[in-house]
Amino acid sequence: METPTKRPFHKSISSNSFHLRSPSLNSVRLRRIFDLYDANHDSFITVDEISTALKTLGLDTDISDLDSMIKSYIHPGNAGLTYDDFVILHKSINDLLFGMEDLQLPGGNVTEQEESDLTEAFKVFDEDGDGFISATELQMVLGKLGFTEATEMESVKMMISSVDVNHDGQVDFSEFKDMMKALQ
Incomplete structure (x- = not known):
């Protein structure tokens, strides 16, 4: 299966949010988040499911902005993000927001x-x-x-x-x- 070209996450976000740096903890955490977002348990996270999850967390988002951000991460023919697509999206956002953070004194x-x-x-x-x-x-x-x-x-x-x-x-x-x- 051909992997679509991924475009970087370009939305302007200003945040000092904390993220775990342990790869094994991140993997478990991401799997759990994916499963929570996948409300109908079809192994895909749709834009609507992400929007609903974000609203539950008190984060209102414009569905068209969310759709435009996420659609380049969805393989053609899929109903939404697979777990692997979700991991790639997360890594993109993480790199954009925290890319320089791992430098230590x-x-x-x-x-x-x-x-x-x-x-x-x-x-x-x-x-x-x-x-x-x-x-x-x-x-x-x-x-x-x-x-x-x-x-x-x-x-x-x-x-x-x-x-x-x-x-x-x-x-x-x-x-x-x-x-x-x-x-x-």
Whole structure:
């Protein structure tokens, strides 16, 4: 099967969003996201399914913009993106937004960009802005993302306790950074 020419993602986006840099975690995460977007489980993600998923996350998009961005990633004759197409689209967007981010300072120190990314990611979880991620906050974010772990508070508390070094029942920024470094 002939692979269509992929055009780079040219939409102007200004974001400091955090992304995981671990290839194995990214692969699992992408598969899970693909499966969540594929609402009818036909192994294709259509523009309508992506639009619906983005609206669920509170991100309203113009369907014609979304269609024009995605159609070059869909193989002719397919109803939507296959998982492999989705991975290529994700890589394109990731390279555009975070291409320079993987540069590290000598000695393996956290770069200013990485610190900024971690701060932004922490803010996503710390919904009340108190400087801590509580089990309730983690449960809310996991629920919004469609993770089944969000349905049981005990599972969420176990996630918190696995990184809660000072055993206060919450994750502070330092613990969050250590956890993210360990994932990398």
